[in-house]
Amino acid sequence: MPHWLVEPGLWSNAAVHTGVTVGVVVAVVSAWVGLFTVLRSQSFAGHALADVATAGGAGAGLFGWSPLAGFVSGAVLGAGAMEAIGVERVRQRDVATGVVLGAATGLSALFLYLVSLNSTNSGTTQLVLFGSLFLVSSTTLWIVLGVSVVLSLVLAVIGRPLLFASVSPDAARARGVAVSRVAVLFTLVMAVTVGLSAIVLGSVLSTALLIGPPASALRLGRGLAQTAFASVALGAAAAALGVVVSYDSFYWWPSHRALPVSFCVVALIILELALVNLWRWHGARREAA
């Protein structure tokens, strides 16, 4: 790699190595799961689950449990609460998600406060919100990798009926698809995905990687496979490049203050979306001419 792109020492740093790997793995699953999230208009739930997972993570930190377990179980519990409140109509789903999100942020406030009382560690809040890609241990990496594979497979299995149920629930029901069971299963898959990504990337990036790449891909691809491929590629690219840019930015200012990874990845995701839109716009103009 030429030096103008990558500052020296990037690849010799083990933490960065792990960080990039785990970031890309999570980005790939998020982009795949997120495609269905966007198609089903569940962005709000997808985002809220990240904040709920955060509450779980903060709680786990307080009681000394494994943060990974805290994040994932928080998200799964939150998804269960949303389903329990009732999700028949879009606007009711909106309220259910909002109520759960409100309660969860309240809990986060409590847990983070208590954690800050008990520890001398500063920066817990920002850590939880904005992630800690460079602090991921190699054990966590393997767990994340394993869970990601399982999630991707589950989604691949339920992908067709889920798509059918999302586009036309009645027709799907008539063809024997268990629409509500598939929906609950998907919410569960989404919850675990978001829990995973929230712990390694923080709740901000979790939402960005879940929604951004699929939103771009839906403007590019035609079939499900093509769109999914575009989504995954865009997500992985944004995650990998984001980490590199963030690492580089340490050398940009004399003050040596790096831009946060979350900012760099989000900026790249927005850039991708803008380029896709520009390309589409250009294509439409050429077609009209």
Added chain:
Amino acid sequence: MNDTVVEVRGVDVELAGHRVLSDVNFHIEAGEFAGLIGSNGAGKTTLLRLMLGLVDATRGEVLWPGDAREQRRVGYVPQKVNLDVDVPLRVCDFVALGLDGHRYGLRRRTRATWQRVDEVLDAVEALDLGSRRIGALSGGELQRVLLAHALVSRPELLLLDEPLANLDPGATQDIVDLLSRVHRRERVAVLLSAHDINSLIGVMDRVVYIANAHVASGPTDEVVRPDVLSALYGHHVDVVRVHGRVLVVTGDVSAVAVPEHPDLVVE
């Protein structure tokens, strides 16, 4: 009585590059009862939405003699309204929005407002529904309430989108009777879209027949004829009368299935 309440002149509509309406011309006179007849997907809803200003014409115009847009006196009953079950609105609140829902500012509703609301609820035989929650009505009840909502501002023209869809024959007759009573009592012109012409034959003054993106309009007997409709469809069409019912048969006459009117069966 022969004032024109609306005139559609030379209108083309394209939606997503697809021509939905082509050179559409017709007018509705004051106090008339007109049926907008055409098969599903023929462009009836688009035509109604065009008249309401919710869809733009690619060419041509919709003329409302006299009034500016804000005062245009037209009531609209859509085919479907998605209401939340727990939306905090009573039926009477919802009907009153037909009078003042478009006005900014907080003006108190007067006794006259509520009297008018009761009057139209009575006209559509739904006075007893007044204090029910709007989201908790059955389909038939909601349809009456939507009708009251459209009528409350004393429109000159009432546009109804498929009010007879998904009704059994008895209920269809009830709604047609109700509409024709309301039409006379409120002295309002009606343009009602339907895919079946038969239930409206007795009450229609004028038919606006839409097929193949084109429209023919006039008295029923002058429009529903093989030569007029064949020109509209662009290929041969037969008009068959069976037991006082009209069947428009496209293609092979010997076929029992009538593609344009799937709910009709040749007796």
Added chain:
Amino acid sequence: MFSSFMTNAWLVGTVVALLAGATGFFVVMRGSSFAAHAVPNGAFAGAAGATLVGVTPLVGLISFSVLAALGIGASRRHRSDVATALALVSMLALGAAFLSLSAAYEPQVDALLFGEILGVSSSQLGPVVVIAALCLAALAAMYRPLVFQAAAPDLAAARGLNPTVLEMGFMLTLALGAALTVPVVGALLAFSLTVGPPAAARLLTRRPGVALAGSMGLSVLTLWAAIASAYQSDLPVGFFVGTYSALVYVAARATMRRHARRA
């Protein structure tokens, strides 16, 4: 608990809760909870940006939340939830970048996210009351069109209501309100009050006026209870605002269900 240093907290809290209850009535009716969650985060980024540049926080708060609101409002038609999500993460990421560049202290960040109602100063009181009054007046002026549009968007448009104007008007009010509430109750919790109590109020009545008043009332009660609990227990206000808001909604649901069974 009612000592002079708490007076500001009670006053500001009441004003903020009244506004949140009123805004929330429309938020729930329009199904725009996600926007109501995202806009305060725009305000958070603005405050962080203002710290970096060195201008009054209120300027950053207002300009960024207005920016977020207009961005969301402009793309309301097609996949609005996606646009909202992207606006939200952009704002939060900007906030993170501002913070790391300006090296703000952790307590300041926590305050922006979770609020510090107990530390409201008298000088903050004036602007809060003025902006809240403006927002409430704007909501009152848009009351019927907003209700009409929320209940039946097609009918409202057919009656000549411009959906874009109404959307932008509402989003701007939401943004001003957020800019006001964020420093007081925090970006994450300004939101709780705008969903829980209003969603509860609409279950309990079918009269729109009563639902609006009830929403404001429940919101104020929720916040009062939260302040009192926080004062007694020494735990963060945000925790109580979040849980009490959810509890109010759950209680309303339970009441409804009992009613339904008896009827």
